[in-house]
Amino acid sequence: MSLLKTLGCAASLLAFTAVAQAETTLTIGTVNNSDMIRMQGLTDAFTEAHPDIKLNWVTLEENILRQRVTTDIATKGGQFDVMTIGTYEVPIWSKQQWLAPLDKLGDDYDVDDLIPAIRNALSTDGTLYAAPFYAESTLTLYRKDLLEAAGLTMPEKPTWDFIAEAAEKMTNKETGVYGICLRGKPGWGENMAFLGNMARDFGANYFDANWQPQFESEGWKKAVTLYVELMTKYGPPGAAANGFNENLSLFGQGKCGMWMDASVAASFVTDPKQSQVADKVGFAPGPCGIENCPNDGANWLWAWSLAIPASSAKQEAAQTFISWATSKAYLELVASKEGWANVPPGTRTSLYENPEYVKAAPFAEATLAAINKADPSMGEGKPYVGLQFAAVPEFQGLGTAVGQQMAAALSGSTTVEAALAAAQAQAVREMTRGGYIK
Structure with missing residues (x-):
C-alpha cells in the first residue's frame, strides 16, 4: 500500500472516530423529583463542555422507574447507560456484578468528601458503585x-x-x-x-x-x-x-x-x-x-444516585457525566442559578462546612444530624x-x-x-x- 493510501486510510479512520465520538448518546433513566428535573434544565453546561456527549432523558414516576431499571439491568436489556438508583439496589446489584465500578470519576472529584454514611451505603468492599446526586434521612x-x-x-x-x-x-x-x-x-x-x-x-x-x-x-x-x-x-x-x-x-x-x-x-x-x-x-x-x-x-437513609450498568458500551462517557452531575462544581452551579438553599443536599461534607449554605438553609443542621445518626x-x-x-x-x-x-x-x-x-x-x-x- 502506498504512503498516500496509508495516510488517506488513517485520515478516514480519524474522521470516523470523530464522528462516532460526536454521536455518543447517553440514555439516562431518572425519577421525576424536583432536584432531578432541575438537573435536566442545567445540563447545557455539561454538553457545552462535552460536545461529543449527547443526553437522552427518560423521566419516570418513582414506582415505574424502579420497575424499568430493575427489568433492564437484570435482563441486560441495554435501554439505559446511566440509571438513577438508590441505597437499596447498590449492595444487591454490585454483588451480582450488574454495576460498573465508578473508578474513573477524575482527579478533582474528591470522593473522600462524600459524607461517610452515604459513601459506605453506595460502596461494596470499599469500591463506589453509584455516586449520590442527593441524599436524605x-x-x-x-x-x-x-x-x-x-x-x-x-x-x-x-x-x-x-x-x-x-x-x-x-x-x-x-x-x-x-x-x-x-x-x-x-x-x-x-x-x-x-x-x-x-x-x-x-x-x-x-x-x-x-x-x-x-x-x-x-x-x-x-x-x-x-x-x-x-x-x-x-x-x-x-x-x-x-x-x-x-x-x-x-x-x-x-x-x-x-x-x-x-x-x-x-x-x-x-x-x-x-x-x-x-x-x-x-x-x-x-x-x-x-x-x-x-x-x-x-431515621431512614437514602440516596438517589447515578450508576452505570456493567453491560453498557458507553461507560467512559457515562462516568464523565456522573462525575459532573455529582461534583462540587455542580453544587456551585445550582447555587449560582437557584441560590445555596436549593442545591442537592446530603452528599458532601464540604457543603455542610460552607457558611453560605448553612446560612441559607435553616434545615442544614437537622438534615446532617439525621443522616449521621442513621445506621443501616x-x-x-x-x-x-x-x-x-x-x-x-x-x-x-x-x-x-x-x-x-x-x-x-x-x-x-x-x-x-x-x-x-x-x-x-x-x-x-x-x-x-x-x-x-x-
Missing part, C-alpha cells in the same frame, strides 16, 4: 404558625403521642387544613418506606434474626393502627394515592400542618417560588413511639442491611405487595388486622421460597 416538617395557634411547642425530640395531639389540634377541615400528611401510595419505596420506618419507631423490623417476618408483631400493629387512625381523622382525602410528590404539593399549598418524610423536601417547602408557607416551616427529628428510641428517632448496617436482631427497606432481592416485590395491603387498610377496604395478617402470610411464603426460612 427523615425530618418532621411542621407549620410553626399552626402549632403556635394550637398552643403547642414542638419538642426537641417529638413522640408519636405528641404528633397525634398536634394533628388533632391543627386540623381545620373547613379551611382545608389537615393536621398531618403521610405517604399512602403503595410501593416499596413509597408507603412502605414510611411505614417500615414508622414500625421501627415502635421497635419493630421487617424480619427477626431468623428471617421470620414481623408484620404481626406489636410494633407493626401499633404503627399501622396509629397511621390509619391519624390519616383517617386528620389527613387529606384520598391519602392512599399520595406519595412524596403529592404530599410535597399539599404542604407547599398550606394544606398540611405536619409532614414526616424525606429531609430533601425541606429546600422546596422553604422556597418562596414553590411554597406558599415558606416562612412558616419548622423542622424537628422524626418522631418516636418507644422509650429510649434509637438515634433520636428511627446489620445488628442484633436484624439480619439485613437497610432501615426503611431490607437489602435483599425479594424485598422489592414483597414490599410492593405489602404496600398494597397497607393502602387498602388506609382506604378502608380492609382492616388493619386483616392487612397485617395478609402481609405476614405473603412474607412467609416469599421468604420460604427464597430459602431464608427452612
Whole structure:
C-alpha cells in the first residue's frame, strides 16, 4: 500500500472516530423529583463542555422507574447507560456484578468528601458503585404558625403521642387544613418506606434474626393502627394515592400542618417560588413511639444516585457525566442559578462546612444530624442491611405487595388486622421460597 493510501486510510479512520465520538448518546433513566428535573434544565453546561456527549432523558414516576431499571439491568436489556438508583439496589446489584465500578470519576472529584454514611451505603468492599446526586434521612416538617395557634411547642425530640395531639389540634377541615400528611401510595419505596420506618419507631423490623417476618408483631400493629387512625381523622382525602410528590404539593399549598418524610423536601417547602408557607416551616427529628428510641428517632437513609450498568458500551462517557452531575462544581452551579438553599443536599461534607449554605438553609443542621445518626448496617436482631427497606432481592416485590395491603387498610377496604395478617402470610411464603426460612 502506498504512503498516500496509508495516510488517506488513517485520515478516514480519524474522521470516523470523530464522528462516532460526536454521536455518543447517553440514555439516562431518572425519577421525576424536583432536584432531578432541575438537573435536566442545567445540563447545557455539561454538553457545552462535552460536545461529543449527547443526553437522552427518560423521566419516570418513582414506582415505574424502579420497575424499568430493575427489568433492564437484570435482563441486560441495554435501554439505559446511566440509571438513577438508590441505597437499596447498590449492595444487591454490585454483588451480582450488574454495576460498573465508578473508578474513573477524575482527579478533582474528591470522593473522600462524600459524607461517610452515604459513601459506605453506595460502596461494596470499599469500591463506589453509584455516586449520590442527593441524599436524605427523615425530618418532621411542621407549620410553626399552626402549632403556635394550637398552643403547642414542638419538642426537641417529638413522640408519636405528641404528633397525634398536634394533628388533632391543627386540623381545620373547613379551611382545608389537615393536621398531618403521610405517604399512602403503595410501593416499596413509597408507603412502605414510611411505614417500615414508622414500625421501627415502635421497635419493630421487617424480619427477626431468623428471617421470620414481623408484620404481626406489636410494633407493626401499633404503627399501622396509629397511621390509619391519624390519616383517617386528620389527613387529606384520598391519602392512599399520595406519595412524596403529592404530599410535597399539599404542604407547599398550606394544606398540611405536619409532614414526616424525606429531609430533601425541606429546600422546596422553604422556597418562596414553590411554597406558599415558606416562612412558616419548622423542622424537628422524626418522631418516636418507644422509650429510649434509637438515634433520636428511627431515621431512614437514602440516596438517589447515578450508576452505570456493567453491560453498557458507553461507560467512559457515562462516568464523565456522573462525575459532573455529582461534583462540587455542580453544587456551585445550582447555587449560582437557584441560590445555596436549593442545591442537592446530603452528599458532601464540604457543603455542610460552607457558611453560605448553612446560612441559607435553616434545615442544614437537622438534615446532617439525621443522616449521621442513621445506621443501616446489620445488628442484633436484624439480619439485613437497610432501615426503611431490607437489602435483599425479594424485598422489592414483597414490599410492593405489602404496600398494597397497607393502602387498602388506609382506604378502608380492609382492616388493619386483616392487612397485617395478609402481609405476614405473603412474607412467609416469599421468604420460604427464597430459602431464608427452612
